[in-house]
Amino acid sequence: MGPVRTTGGGQVREDARPAGRRRAAIRGAVLIGGSGEILDFLVPLWAGSAFGASGTAIGVLLAVELVASVLARPVAGWLADTRNRPRTAALGAGLFGLGLAGYALTPTFDLAYAAAAVGGAGGAVFWVTVRAIVSEYLAEDDGAFASLYSAVAFGSWFFWVPAMVLLPALDFRGVFLVLAAVCLVGSGILAYAGRTAQPRRRPTPVPGGLRRFRVLLATEALSGLAAAGVGLLLLLHLQRSFDLDVHQIALVFLPGGIAMTVLPRPLHGLVRRFGRRATFVVASLASAVCAGSLAFAPDPVTIAVLWVLTGASWAALSPITDAAVTESAGERVGTAMSLVGNAVFLGSAAGGVLAGVLYDHAPWAATCLVFAGLIATEAYLGPLALDSLGVRDVPDPESRDDREDSAVGPPD
Known part of the structure; x- marks a missing residue:
């Protein structure tokens, strides 16, 4: 077990392999962030073409995802502060992927609301926890969040090319299934990174x-x-x-x-x-x-x-x-x-x-x-x-890490 250090934010690092935790969080951000970017673009188009949903129905579907995400974030914050962070992020990635699979497999538009709720909650858990993981490294690298932002931006545009290529061949449902599999990979990466983490102690008030x-x-x-x-x-x-x-x-x-x-x-x-x-x-x-x-x-x-x-x-x-x-x-x-x-x-x-x-x-x-x-x-x-x-x-200045x-x- 490696040394336990306290970050500038007063947090205790849990992992003997901190580089692996951070790398897993950033890779997960690329995979889930890219999948989410494509999902946000395709869902309104899919709802209209597959089910003939009205503009109002599509708006309600997006609102369900929004409400689920907002309601889940306080729980996500509590989990990130009190539980194994990589595994919590893996849970969020898995739920987001489950929502994508729900879109792909739902036989009726009504069930799409359930997929939106699951995906919205999973996304909230994932992003809150990933940011909490990255925050652990701010004391040694003041540019840690710049790296995370860069990774998320990379996923946002990089996923467009394969998605647009696959869409004519696989249709919306096929693309959703591919993205669900991508999220499952991200969940696995994070779960593996959290295998050696110690239990977190009860956090003190802000x-x-x-x-x-x-x-x-x-x-x-x-x-x-x-x-x-x-x-x-x-x-x-x-x-x-x-x-x-x-x-x-x-x-x-x-x-x-x-x-x-x-x-x-x-x-x-x-x-x-x-x-x-x-x-x-x-x-x-x-x-x-x-x-x-x-x-x-x-x-x-x-x-x-x-x-x-x-x-x-x-x-x-x-x-x-x-x-x-x-x-x-x-x-x-x-x-x-x-x-x-x-x-x-x-x-x-x-x-x-x-x-x-x-x-x-x-x-x-x-x-x-x-x-x-x-x-x-x-x-x-x-x-x-x-x-x-x-x-x-x-x-x-002591937190600067300019390594490649x-x-x-x-x-x-």
Whole structure:
């Protein structure tokens, strides 16, 4: 059994092979994240083509997944704080895969609601726990969350190619079964990584209480609203204004996905040099400028360039938030991650509704400028949230790990 150390967040490392745990978490994030990205895109199309479901029925189906995920996150946080984390993440991956299998095998649309509920709950358990696992390594590598973000972004775009190739041959149900098998592989990787973990001790309360997170939760809800809203606006705009098909739209988004894969680690160097607060302000304002510029983008190529710049901004922002949560939550990092995850999720739901309403009833330029203004607000709220948590502005120099194997483009 290897040494037991205490991280900067006050957590006790459980595993004699920490590199294996971290590698398993990141590989799982690639597999489950990529599967989830394809699922989110295909489910509405599948429901309409296979069952003739109405727009309302499809909306309810997506809402069931959302509600299940929100309700499961507090339980997920408790499990991440009190149970074997790799095996808990494996449970979440397995449930998510079970939901995918449910979509593939359901004979009626009514049973799809059960699949959505199982998948939503499994996804919540998986993502909260994976972030908790990665948080254990922040004390030795202040860029740990940048590596996780890079891995998730890699899965998000890499899975598109095989999914689009397999879809004509296997149909929706066949693709869902393949993705379910992928999730089963991810679950197995995580379960194997947790075989030597010791039982976790009862965590102590969050230092200063969870009320310190209120400003951060508001910031993350706004971030989720903006990200989901801008993403939906681009989809609608590319489809309806430029008459692009699914594959062409994917090509517009692809450069941004690649940017979000390769840039998190380099951008984390700016955090080390200029500090979290300055980086948060600059990245938020840059993202706002990109959103506003969409109002005047004349063609898909320009939109693709702006999406790359937006992705770069998100690649700088997201790891800052996760690191701040880790440093502030003590041994309750799972609970804190569940709160932040719900804030983002609820904000995303609101962003989708707002984007749809504005797209239908407001001029395109005005819609883009509304979202640009919302994103710019993050430049004020972000540093305020970091101040309320009391985290250091520059990561601890002793926690820097620039070894090649600590970064993840494509996972090794």
